[in-house]
Amino acid sequence: MTDPLLFTPGPLSTSATVKAAMQRDLGSRDTDFITLVAEIRRELLQIAGVSQESGYEAxxxxxxGTFAVEAVLSSVLPPDGRLLVLANGAYGERMLQIAERLRIPARVQRWPENESPDAATVALLLSEMPRPTHVAIVHLETTTGILNPIDEIGQIVRERGCRFIVDAMSSFGGVPLDLGILQADYLVSSANKCLEGVPGFSFVIAKREALEGTRGYARSVSFDLLAQWQGLERNGQFRFTPPTHALLGFAQALKELRDEGGVAGRALRYCANHETLVAAMRALGFREYLQPEQESDIITSFRYLADPDFVFEEFYRRLAAKGFVIYPGKVSHAECFRIGTIGHISAGDVKLLVSAIANVLSELGVRVSRSDSCRAVAGDAGRSA
Ligand SMILES: Cc1ncc(COP(=O)(O)O)c(C=O)c1O
Incomplete structure (x- = not known):
């Protein structure tokens, strides 16, 4: 049985060597395992452009990934803290949902899903009293694939003395980012996105000074970020059973990232994947949801074709039967589906996908290659607080 190719935001296709690296059983107290964890933590800092010496901890x-987002939100806001979530998609909304469930005073500023939060609005919000203690944003909103301007917004958040939380789940390792410049207090990502490991764990890159100041704030035992860090520092071990196999696969995935030329090299491959995809999909008559200048190379939302024979569920099922897994849409006000261009896939794989898409369209009797062939948008929700 051959595995399908995954054109999704995760879990993703992984290399044979990453899968092979997991064919070992390590004890969680083995020296080999403890060394592995220490090396992974060090390398994550390096990928982010920081180090323990520069004041960061992995x-x-x-x-x-949601578990690490929840670990941050539940652990770093003081009892009298106030969170501001800047949201332009489902993952910003999820941060709000987590905060509300934890009864953390939180407010949200929303932007339409095809617009990014802007620095001017954030500056205005942060001039109102009482000021939030923490501001949270998603770097790459996987709902649409839009890349948010975290540098500009981060600067304002820092100037106003608030802590900055960045969900970089689907960007870290695939989109160049220098935490040394960004100076976010907490950046969250996961093993199985652009770093191309397997699912099983996520991570937080935290400013040590910020993390050390959170003593007593954790609202849960398993999600206690400070205790998790202190445990790793104390003896190199996880507090509770670690995902040993996922960590073994991840160490190999990090080696493959180095071999590819680091984040810059990986970003080039993702860019080639995305450009190949968009050109070939446009040739079939598909149109992207976002404007080209808003798109990232990570995931692309395409509008449904206007042809009544284009039924997404059937389109999806037939593609999957041919070994190509794409992703349903998450945009609230337009009929879209998504195609991810990350993971262990090449531009050649993308070409195979698009030729399978052409075959499926012809099986469905959908006419292709018409410039006006995409379904009209119902219109996005306006901005609201
Ligand atoms: C930006 C972002 N945040 C959070 C998540 C949640 O991650 P997970 O599904 O691993 O919990 C995702 C998943 O795709 C994501 O893209």
Missing amino acids: VLVQGS
Whole structure:
């Protein structure tokens, strides 16, 4: 049985060598394992452009990316803290949902899904009293693939003395980012996005001075970020059962990132994947949801074709049967589907995908290659607080 190619935001296709690296059983107290964890933590800092010497710490957290987001939100706001979430998609909304469930005083500023939060509005919000203590934003909103201007916004957040939380789940390792310049207090990502490991853990890159100041704030035992960091520092071990196999695969994935030329090299491949995809999809009559200048190379939202024979569920099912897995849309006000261009896939794989798409369209009896062939948009929601 051959694996399908995954054109999704994760889990993603991984290399045979990453999968092979997991064929070992390590004990969580083995010296080999402890060394592995220390090396992974060091390398994550390096990828972010920081180090322990420059005041940052990498904290590994069991579970998917949402678990690390929840670890941050539940651990770093003081009892009298106030969170401002800047949201232009489902993952910003998820941060708000987590804060609300934890009964953390939170407000949200929303932008339409095809617009980014802007620095001027953020500056205005942060001049109002009482000022939030923490501001959270998603770097690359995977809902659409839009890349948000975290540098500009981060500068304002810093100037106003607020802590800055960045969900860089689907960008870290695939989009160049220098935390040394950004100076975010907490950056969250996951093993199985652009770093091309397997699912099983996520991580937080935290400013040590900020993290050390959170004593007593954690609202849960398993999500206690400070305790997780202190545990890793104390004896190099996780507090609770670690995902040993996922970490072994991840160490190999990091080697493959180095071999590819680091984040810059990986970003080039993702760019080639994205450009190949967009050109070939446009030739079939598809149009992207975002304007080209808003798009990232990570994931692209395409509008449904206007032809009534284009039924997404059937389109998806037939593609999957041919070994190509794409992703449904998450945009709230337009009919879209998404195609990811990250993971262990090449421009050649993207060409195979698009030729399978052409075959499926012809099986469905959908006419292709018409410039006006995309379904009209119902219009996006306006900005609201
Ligand atoms: C920006 C962003 N944040 C959070 C998440 C949630 O990650 P997970 O599904 O691993 O919990 C995702 C998942 O795709 C994401 O893209």
